[in-house]
Amino acid sequence: MRPEDLPRFRQSPTDPAFVQDPNPTYARMRALGPAVFWEDYGHAVFTRHAQVSALLRDRRFGREVTHLASREALGWDPIPDRLAPFHAVEAHSLLEREPPAHTRLRRLVNRAFTSRAIAGLAPRIEAEARRLVDAMPAGPDAPFDLVPAFAEPLPMAVIAHMLGAPEAEGPRMLAWSHDMVGMYQAGRTREDEDRAAAAAAAFADWMRALIARRRAAPGGALIDALIAAEDDAANGGGRLSEDELVSTCILLLNAGHEATAHALGNAVHLALTGRLDPAVFANPASDAAAETAADETLRFDAPLHMFTRFALGEPAGGDATVGEGAEAVTFRLGETIGLLLGSANRDAEAFPDPDRLDPARANAARHVSFGAGIHFCVGAPLARMELRIGLRVLFAQRPGLCLAAPATYRDAYHFHGLEALRVTG
Template sequence: MRMLPSSFQLSGNRLSLDPHDPDFVQNPYAAYAELHRVSPAFFWEQYGHWCFAGFDAVSALLRDRRFGRQILHVATREELGLPGPNPALANFDAVERHSLLELEPPGHTKLRKLINKAFVSRNVERLRPQIEALANRLIDGFAPGKPVELLERYATPIPLVTICGMLGVPVEAGPQLVAWSHAMCRMYVLDPSNDDARNADAAAGEFSAFLREHIVERRQNPADDLLSALIAAEQDGDTLTLDELISTIVLLLNAGHEATVHQIGNAVKTIVESGRDPAVLFADDKASAATVEECLRHDAPLHMFTRYALEDLTFDLEGHPVALKKGDTIGLMLGAANRDPRRFDEPGRFDPARDKNDNVSFGAGIHFCVGAPLARLELQVALPVLFERLPGLQVTEALRYADVYHFHGLERVPVTAG
């Protein structure tokens, strides 16, 4: 086992660990293994809240309706001792306010029902031919025998072009959408800087203005796309407001490419380092699906998801009660849960043939990722096409993960066809 990160200090169930520690960024799994061994429920001092690393606990808490993504619907800021809204994040907060990811029922229920129809597996499967054509077209654009950086040239365009096409948003705006998305996602890391906050708020404002113009145009000229469908959709007599539409489209565009880009890069690294034959891993649709699920388990793109306790409660973890007060945050360690030795034999081993390769990478419960069927399809197409078209694919430099925990993705993936 690799050495623990230098900042790792565990005393009972109190953890001190700098999430920016380079050793942790590059290999969080050594720390997770020690936590599984000693204390799968722990108070992470840098974050200031309890975290849960066990597969069963994470899976249960994702489904536990005593926890939610919102808290101000059941308590006031004054009651919880929370500061008022930051005026410098007015644009960012406006987008977050109506985000499907942040809502609880009944608001969440309305939005989810309107969006679900587009993302069910049978509808998503119809996109397979065009995703496959896109993947091949991207590889056709690689210069023969020359190194190529996969994140920029392959992993990013596949989910971005796909979700833009579904929504009816101009693909030509893709680079700008990615820049806005990256800026906004910096707000989800620990202690974002003032510059990060300014950039995120500016990105949210510009993103919203872009979409507002596009929504006005679509209202006047509906098309066969998801945006037009959402504008026209009605649920129990309600339609989406302009603010709800903007928040929903921002979420679908951001979530529709960020995690998939990371997962394609992580999967390429996993497969290359495993030494396994890609022709076997992707021999048919069944093998491809199993390989993708194992990649999702083995090196997930999102490692923590948070919830608020909606009431005073005690969560019992194998006879060790954790007392929580209403408004307390908990961290659900998705990447750690996927490596739980009590759930998976030799959890650090990449093995698509293992009996259990289920994972919590897409969450669970009412906030299970609405785009999971699309992400799985993109992975099941992008990875086989890549390894078939570039036999003997080799990584040309040491791969490094970006310092953006709790996201978990590589900075670059430069490769040659070998």
Template sequence: MDLSSTVGGGHSRLAASSHDPALYADPYRTYAAIHRAGGTVFWEDLGHWCFAGHARVNDLLRDRRFGRQILHIATREELGMAPPASHVKDFDAAEAHSLLELEPPAHTRLRTLVNRAFVSRKVEGMRSEIEALAHNLIDSFESDGEVELLSRFGEVLPVTVIAWMLGLPATDGPKLLAWSHAMVRMYLFERTREDEVAANTASRAFTTYLLERIAEKRRRPGDDLLTHMITAERGGERLSDAECVSTAILLLNAGHEATVHQIGNAVRTILESDRDATTLFRTAERTAATVEECLRFDPPLHLFMRHVLADCEIDRIALKKGERIGLFLAAANRDPVHFEEPDRFDPDRTRKDHLSFGAGLHFCLGAPLARLELQIALPALFARLPGLRLAQKPQVADTFHFHGLERLDLFW
């Protein structure tokens, strides 16, 4: 990918098209070039600065001069933003109270009321249930000798687990997946009007479904996250129905989409490496180390956007309030200044401080759950399916928000 002449502060311009299939197929070649050029580039196609160095990305994730939201401190008119599009109003409403997009104090209040369900000890209590689910799924295709892993395993496991946590019927998994897939298409670089209309329709159906479930939980409370969100109180405040809906949708969409892609990316990484899978999961400690290296080596989230909340200067670049910056999380994980031989898959490496779950205020709420699912799913697959191999070269999906595979065909 092309890095052209220097601009602002002596940094380079990235001329690669954000629509180029080659960028999705192997983004790490571009990240390596960005690191060689100093780690900071102006991406012409997106029209803003992007940062790739581990130290810089880690700092910016924690820097309160940058945020996921900006309309809490400025109007659309002040920022020159177009008014909201009417044909995606239901999608916008479903996202209005998303933890991923909020800033304090709204973010602090909402996260505090939800966080208890995702602490490590709470999540660990689900281990036996998740293990049983993983093995039941493998039972359904083990004798076939082949499988498309994402549809038969990768998608089903995380959406079922999130449904359990929320107190939703596991049998609703297929429609939850359909709504999730439609909504996530809003993050395509080249999304169409049809994509937007489909996402809006899915958002409306998803919201209606969740409001019905919330009403049921009020009548018949259970020991689940949705009931907890309805009844939890802090400082005399409770979550509104709209806040509960946005939070449940975020947990289902992000918790499902990211883990699906991480399972696929991890299996591909291991199969394409020179490592013997039987040694990678020999003990709990080895399994945990392998999972962390898979998360570092090829994570599902590559680019995280931030708004500039106050005029400031970073790396000799003057940034103005209202501008946007991009943080290359996956590139930070391949920073040669921070990680020795970053392009080598090495579960034995001592540094584990990847940024795949972010950092700071918006550190991934579901990180303990994602880690547990991977620590269960990967050993189960390689133990139950000896001789596991790629049936064909996997194709990377063309998505903005999540980096993953279109499909993963395997045989054994």
């Protein structure tokens, strides 16, 4: 069958009830089958863990398709001139490329994200978390928003330090990042698009200036390794192009904090609403238990709810058929599929009693919140460590933390993070 022959489902991704809790909707979707045609998006989405996990790894689907066919051949409109700055950054992004370009870029980035390098960041994460907690208002009569006070600046400071970007520029980088990811949210407006393009242009100019300074006076940060990186086999012996450097550094800064900030806020919210005992993070010697609990929060309240892929076909350029028999769905080159990470993480076939948060869940790490396959999140070990250490420091220094007002999620599907988390203590 074709995607439009799947069970059809209508649900506005900007509906307030859905934004605050999409899980009842996901349950209805899963009940219809492993895939449905989401009319509001105009393409098929896969809802169950087995299919989502498999398709994240399926090389017949990818993030890039214009290496196989032009936009005109695919029936896509040209990119408007006003959005050219945004797409100029995206065109060279590791997240948006497919092999062989992706393979080369990923190999270079992986050199910095070694287990040893990540483990070496633990003291930095702890020190930054303590600094942020010390700066928070204290007492029952001093409510404040934990998102800008802790959840956002912690991962930004860490990834900026790792990359070699000035940490004092964190607020500007955060603002650019927020505006850029607005391009991916449901129901984006012309204003959202214009902000994203302007942010991409400003961020790229700023990054080019930083690269120039680091070329003149290199250090030992990730940006210096990328500037110096050579790949004789895949890149003709030349360095990364400056466009690739700019896009890669912007991606690492954006991806290195955006989802982790949501994950931190969501995890704190779970603790303050009584669904997670913060004591599980209290003992720094019990990293395994704390990491399992962190993975369970990522499963239960994922920071990103949908990845999309284009059908690339098999062989490349042909059709791609998913499933067997009467449930088989055939996708043509360039057609979009949605992989509902949030739904897959609540699939009872993969996670028994999925609507219960179990910090000791044996298979919590099977969640798909980091993706899978060649686009698996390169910073997943860093994100886990930031959750583990950040939550330990926060609850150790502020054991009396409590909600000062009900928390609400941002209207920014397919991201799923808090608009605000007003607390006292």
